[in-house]
Amino acid sequence: xxxxxxxxxxxxxxxxxxxxxxxxxxxxxxxxxxxxxxxxxxxxxxxxxxxxxxxxxxxxxxxxxxxxxxxxxxxxxxxxxxxxxxxxxxxxxxxxxxxxxxxxxxxxxxxxxxxxxxxxxxxxxxxxxxxxxxxxxxxxxxxxxxxxxxxxxxxxxxxxxxxxxxxxxxxxxxxxxxxxxxxxxxxxxxxxxxxxxxxxxxxxxxxxxx
Ligand SMILES: [Zn+2]
Ligand SMILES: [Zn+2]
Ligand SMILES: [Zn+2]
Numbered sequence: 730x731x732x733x734x735x736x737x738x739x740x741x742x743x744x745x746x747x748x749x750x751x752x753x754x755x756x757x758x759x760x761x762x763x764x765x766x767x768x769x770x771x772x773x774x775x776x777x778x779x780x781x782x783x784x785x786x787x788x789x790x791x792x793x794x795x796x797x798x799x800x801x802x803x804x805x806x807x808x809x810x811x812x813x814x815x816x817x818x819x820x821x822x823x824x825x826x827x828x829x830x831x832x833x834x835x836x837x838x839x840x841x842x843x844x845x846x847x848x849x850x851x852x853x854x855x856x857x858x859x860x861x862x863x864x865x866x867x868x869x870x871x872x873x874x875x876x877x878x879x880x881x882x883x884x885x886x887x888x889x890x891x892x893x894x895x896x897x898x899x900x901x902x903x904x905x906x907x908x909x910x911x912x913x914x915x916x917x918x919x920x921x922x923x924x925x926x927x928x929x930x931x932x933x934x935x936x937x938x939x
Contacts, residue, residue, distance in 0.1 A: 735787055735794055735803035742772045743810055745844035746795070747818045749837065750781060752825055764834075769841055773802040812914060816887055817847045869924050876926055888919040889932035 738746070746769065753765045768778040780798040787794050792805035821843060825835040870876075885893075892915035899908045916934040923930075 733802075735792075735805045736773060738772060738795060738804035738806050738810075740810060740814060740848035741841075741845045742769065742804075743806055744814045744817055744821075744848055745769050745837075745841045746781065747811075747814060748821045748825070748840055748844065751818065751822055752835075755822075766835065766837055766840070768797075769837060771797040771800050771802050772804065773797075774800050776800040812918070814848075815891075815915070817844075819887065819891060821847075866924070867927060870927050871925055879926065883931045884923045884926070884928040885932055886919045886921070886923070886930040888915045889930055889934060892916045892919075892934070893932070 749766045749768055756762075756765055768781055770776060771778050776797070776799070778797045778800075782796040782798060784793060786792065787803075787805055790805060792807050793811075795804045795806055796802070797804070821840065825840075828835050871879075892912045895908055895912040895915065899905070899912065902908060916932065919930050919932065919935070921930050921935065922928065929935075
């Protein structure tokens, strides 16, 4: 066991770890015990990681602690960082599932590279909440004459769509008291308008305009 002070897990490492961890969890839940994605090496010492232990909270900072095994290095993760990366995790998992379906599998190197790209400011993420594209921004919106050519479909934002998936998870996992909080935060994070078309999110969580 390593007793040094935990270090903050950088966003790129946290994103790669979250994607791999969730992908392994889903596969194990589906009964697949072979060909699980390996974890990335420990960000502190570079040692191979066999197991990642999540929790308990750090007593000084109340941050979640993630411990790499066998080296025992501890890293802290803030809820802000998790929320900031949540959409990237979802998008990357969807891509990996698509690759799995095509039997292409996913390589850890590709996940690490993408996690780095998505979290490096010089290389803005393509997600809906890229820093230069705040909620309400029309920067990426298509010209009006192009919009007029589109047949409008109802739009549900990624945040609200994921929140509604969580409703199902809440019903299936009544013991998980943390889930409603995640759901509510996702609804709050909705940017309200589709970034390319400006169409308003149809989720019932938003008050209907007068
Ligand atoms: Zn280590
Ligand atoms: Zn919503
Ligand atoms: Zn919404």
